[in-house]
Amino acid sequence: MLRVRLRLEKETVALLTNGVFMFAWYRSLRMTPKIVIPVALALVVCLGLLTWQIQTRSSAAIEDIARRELAALGGAEGNSMSRFLNMAVDEASALAAALGQSVAQNEAPTRQGVIAMIKGMLMGNADIFGVGIIWEPGLFDNRDMLYAGAPGSDGKGRFMPYLSRGAELVDLGEQVDQPYYVIPRKTRQTYVSDPIPFKVSGQDVLMSTVACPILRGNDLLGVVLVDISLARLQQMVAAVSLYGSGYASLVSEKGDILAHREESLVGKSIFDLGVVRRKGAVTEAFTAGKSYMEDVSDAQGVLLRYFHPVDFRGGSQHWYLSVTVPQREVLAQARDISRITVIISAITLLVLLGISYLVIRSALRPVNYLAETAGIIAGGKLEQNIEDSRFGGEIKVLSTALKKMIASLLEGISRAEALTGAAREESEKARLAMMEAEDARRAAESARRDGMLAAAGQLEEVVSVLSSASTELSAQIEQSDRGAADSAQRLAEAATAMNEMNATVQEVARNASQASEASAETRRRALAGAHIVEQSLQSIRQVHEVSGALRQDMALLNTHAQDISRIMSVISDIADQTNLLALNAAIEAARAGDAGRGFAVVADEVRKLAEKTMSSTTDVGNAIRAIQESTAKSMAGMDEAVRQVEQATDYAGQSGQALSEIVGTVEATADQVNAIATASEEQSAASEEINQSIVQINSMSRQTAEAMAEAARAVTDLAAQAQALDSLIDNMKRG
Numbered sequence: 001m002l003r004v005r006l007r008l009e010k011e012t013v014a015l016l017t018n019g020v021f022m023f024a025w026y027r028s029l030r031m032t033p034k035i036v037i038p039v040a041l042a043l044v045v046c047l048g049l050l051t052w053q054i055q056t057r058s059s060a061a062i063e064d065i066a067r068r069e070l071a072a073l074g075g076a077e078g079n080s081m082s083r084f085l086n087m088a089v090d091e092a093s094a095l096a097a098a099l100g101q102s103v104a105q106n107e108a109p110t111r112q113g114v115i116a117m118i119k120g121m122l123m124g125n126a127d128i129f130g131v132g133i134i135w136e137p138g139l140f141d142n143r144d145m146l147y148a149g150a151p152g153s154d155g156k157g158r159f160m161p162y163l164s165r166g167a168e169l170v171d172l173g174e175q176v177d178q179p180y181y182v183i184p185r186k187t188r189q190t191y192v193s194d195p196i197p198f199k200v201s202g203q204d205v206l207m208s209t210v211a212c213p214i215l216r217g218n219d220l221l222g223v224v225l226v227d228i229s230l231a232r233l234q235q236m237v238a239a240v241s242l243y244g245s246g247y248a249s250l251v252s253e254k255g256d257i258l259a260h261r262e263e264s265l266v267g268k269s270i271f272d273l274g275v276v277r278r279k280g281a282v283t284e285a286f287t288a289g290k291s292y293m294e295d296v297s298d299a300q301g302v303l304l305r306y307f308h309p310v311d312f313r314g315g316s317q318h319w320y321l322s323v324t325v326p327q328r329e330v331l332a333q334a335r336d337i338s339r340i341t342v343i344i345s346a347i348t349l350l351v352l353l354g355i356s357y358l359v360i361r362s363a364l365r366p367v368n369y370l371a372e373t374a375g376i377i378a379g380g381k382l383e384q385n386i387e388d389s390r391f392g393g394e395i396k397v398l399s400t401a402l403k404k405m406i407a408s409l410l411e412g413i414s415r416a417e418a419l420t421g422a423a424r425e426e427s428e429k430a431r432l433a434m435m436e437a438e439d440a441r442r443a444a445e446s447a448r449r450d451g452m453l454a455a456a457g458q459l460e461e462v463v464s465v466l467s468s469a470s471t472e473l474s475a476q477i478e479q480s481d482r483g484a485a486d487s488a489q490r491l492a493e494a495a496t497a498m499n500e501m502n503a504t505v506q507e508v509a510r511n512a513s514q515a516s517e518a519s520a521e522t523r524r525r526a527l528a529g530a531h532i533v534e535q536s537l538q539s540i541r542q543v544h545e546v547s548g549a550l551r552q553d554m555a556l557l558n559t560h561a562q563d564i565s566r567i568m569s570v571i572s573d574i575a576d577q578t579n580l581l582a583l584n585a586a587i588e589a590a591r592a593g594d595a596g597r598g599f600a601v602v603a604d605e606v607r608k609l610a611e612k613t614m615s616s617t618t619d620v621g622n623a624i625r626a627i628q629e630s631t632a633k634s635m636a637g638m639d640e641a642v643r644q645v646e647q648a649t650d651y652a653g654q655s656g657q658a659l660s661e662i663v664g665t666v667e668a669t670a671d672q673v674n675a676i677a678t679a680s681e682e683q684s685a686a687s688e689e690i691n692q693s694i695v696q697i698n699s700m701s702r703q704t705a706e707a708m709a710e711a712a713r714a715v716t717d718l719a720a721q722a723q724a725l726d727s728l729i730d731n732m733k734r735g
Helices: 002-027 031-104 111-124 179-187 231-239 279-288 332-378 393-450 452-734
Strands: 128-135 161-164 196-200 203-216 219-229 247-251 257-260 292-298 301-311 318-326
Touching (some): 031 111, 031 128, 031 203, 031 247, 031 292, 031 301, 031 318, 031 452, 111 128, 111 161, 128 203, 203 231, 231 247, 231 257, 279 292, 332 393
Antiparallel strands (some): 128 161, 128 219, 196 203, 203 219, 247 257, 292 301, 301 318
16 A cells, blocks of 8 residues: 555656646747647647547447348348248138138038149149148048048048148148147147258258138138248348348247358257347347347447348238348448548648648737837837837737837936936035135134134135035035935836836736637637538538438329229239139039039139239238338438428528627637737736836935935035034134
């Protein structure tokens, strides 16, 4: 703990030392770098924040767009796979409905007729691998015992034929315990089994069975089974691509992979592979049959993964199409925008620094001139002329005040010199008077030797003259003393005024510096904001135009889709009726035997055509519904986007106008305040030097006043001596 404390104290002392050094270094700079450095730092900070904000917002917007595209792609591909799987569901449902209806009307075809229908379905759809039917015991024709061991029937005659491509007709007696029979028999709903590998031409092929119950009212008659190969689904999954490296996979409700671009992963669980981040949330979405999106991290980085349900008509099961795309691919455009923003910010910074340097240098040129002139004046050259014809504003006022101060100093110095000369003359007169008094004293001594009376008379005349001269000299010295005192007082007042002016100039300099910094900061932010608002306005206008055009196209597309949907509904009804008529015709032809064989062929062809028409209309109807749903969602989103864009346009326009006005006002204020701040600081230094000169002159005036007082005292002593001499003369006369 002691070592840590000592280290912290050393680091703190080092930081304080560096801070003091930097502050002292900054104070020692000239005005130009002292202003340019904060401006540069402020620009770097503002542009850095702007760049970071643009990068953050663009990344978020692009990622949101990518999520929407991911959901749209998953929905489109999932619907395509739903259409493929529902083709088998529709085939099984149609056969189950026809058989259930014929049995309910006591018009069930013969067993050979049903086998012929199975063959026709198998030959009419290349995507179907096999077709079978498991009838409940005794419910087909109530003749099970007559067909015991017959083709398509088990040992008890139960009718359950199955026919696949390239194979003979068999019975499904061993399949009655499989889920694809047990589950639809129990739930009375369509069921799609999980894929199971089958050997086809020596290769393993994943097969899935579509099971549809045959119902007579609520009674179960049997189950129709349609086997389909998932090879086409594997091709569809492998063809899905997004952002170059995106991929897709098909999984079951349990999480087992049914199709993947890497076939080695087929059959494995996504939960065991760890490809989902929140297993509970994914399981809950699968159970509810809802779509789900999440972010997942793996060795490749962060991945965006979207699960879209693949629905089956007539059942409650769901498969899920998983579409995955790396986040780095999604944000590649955002990184490009960030690089461009950094380059533009750097260029903008250099341009603004250059402009700031030129503007500051131009603004400081008159201030530097006044500072140099003040230095010359402080050196004693008070006759220095100030050329201020090119100045204006506060600089003009400052130069005028400097001129007045120089004139006052010259006047004060001239007055002090005049008073000093007068004092010098009076001192000379006093010295001469002292010399005359000394001569008089010597003359008096001589008169005493030569004769008291004669000397006394002469001394009386001399004393009279000396007394008169002393009185006159004392008056002149008193007048000179008053003049010197007046000069000293005026110089003291001038020094006091200079001190007050210096303090005022320093306060003005500090306030102007603070105002300059605030004005510069406001101007920079206003300029940056105005530029951003202008760019935002341009982008928003373009988005508004594109959004409006796109919304019109979507509305037109929705109208056409509705028209097509109505037409396809009519076609579907016609095909459905045609299929039923063809099935009835086939049943009647089967009853007629050989005589109706030709009619049976025609009926079978008509049924195939009707089934194809139903399948096609179903696919088209599903596609149109998907288009209508997507168009409705897109139109709602476009309406909201247009409203937000219009609101953003209004706000941005108001912000741009306000920022433009602020920029104009701040530019004028910043230039004037910068000039005042710099001039005030330089003038403060010059005023300090001038104040020192005034103090020196004041000291000289005090010395002169003291000399005059000394001379006055000498004259007073001389007058006293003259009076004493006059008394002595009187005594000499009397005595």
